[in-house]
Amino acid sequence: MEDLYQVGSITQTHGIRGEVKVFPLTDDISRFKNMKNLLLDGGKDGYISLEVENARPQKNLVILKFKGIDNINDIEKYKGQGLYVTKENRVELKDDEYFIADLIGCEVYVDTDSDKKFGTISDVMETGANDVYEITLENGKTVLVPAIKECILNVDIEGGRVDIHLLEGLMD
CATH class of the missing domain: 2.30.30.240 (PRC-barrel domain)
Structure with missing residues (x-):
């Protein structure tokens, strides 16, 4: 598998419509608003590609909604799992900034x-x-x-x- 970079991890569900609270591992949580695709560490199921439908900050966390996941039961089993991006999907950095x-x-x-x-x-x-x-x-x-x-x-x-x-x- 190509290089993956962890950008956050699911801490808990948020409401009953499939939203999750994510602890971001980035210095700028507004970057989640521009993320379109994330890979969820599905454990024994491997990495699961998810399309971000909505992202909004909440204190030091981010609330994410993924397309096609509309029920708490579909996402609850992934609490504690990491969210990743591929090298190509990382955010663009300014000059003299490095990952x-x-x-x-x-x-x-x-x-x-x-x-x-x-x-x-x-x-x-x-x-x-x-x-x-x-x-x-x-x-x-x-x-x-x-x-x-x-x-x-x-x-x-x-x-x-x-x-x-x-x-x-x-x-x-």
């Missing part, structure tokens, strides 16, 4: 002309002001690098490479 899933695993080099691998991005933390890349070094230790222009020199998702500049004090 966390694409960054994890990228090899990191200090400065753009270096051939010596510094480490690998093992996690991305969203702090509010800016993201922070957790880089696992070759010796197993980790370093946190802020995802700011002064530190991130170049990102090549296709090549799996990120070039960074280490600010003084990061390796102390």
